[in-house]
Amino acid sequence: xxxxxxxxxxxxxxxxxxxxxxxxxxxxxxxxxxxxxxxxxxxxxxxxxxxxxxxxxxxxxxxxxxxxxxxxxxxxxxx
Numbered sequence: 001x002x003x004x005x006x007x008x009x010x011x012x013x014x015x016x017x018x019x020x021x022x023x024x025x026x027x028x029x030x031x032x033x034x035x036x037x038x039x040x041x042x043x044x045x046x047x048x049x050x051x052x053x054x055x056x057x058x059x060x061x062x063x064x065x066x067x068x069x070x071x072x073x074x075x076x077x078x079x
Contacts, residue, residue: 001044002059005052025053 006025008018032043042058 002041002057004055004057006055007052008050022048022053025055029055 029043029046035043041060044056044058046056047054
């Protein structure tokens with residue numbers, strides 16, 4: 001399992017903007033929940049507390065898309 005943690009104080013400097021960012025992340029998570037494809041990392045769950053927002057994902061070894069892009073530059077159509 002991989003865990004991505006986002007510190008709550010990094011989301012935004014005002015309470016209103018922070019709430020908007022949290023809602024946007026929750027909308028994205030709802031989309032991730034609906035995906036079921038062997039080439040898409042599986043969403044496993046989330047946990048939010050006062051200090052951080054944690055997103056639990058399937059662990060996939062082998063590097064990142066960024067590393068692949070730097071090795072083999074692609075245009076937007078190919079991606």
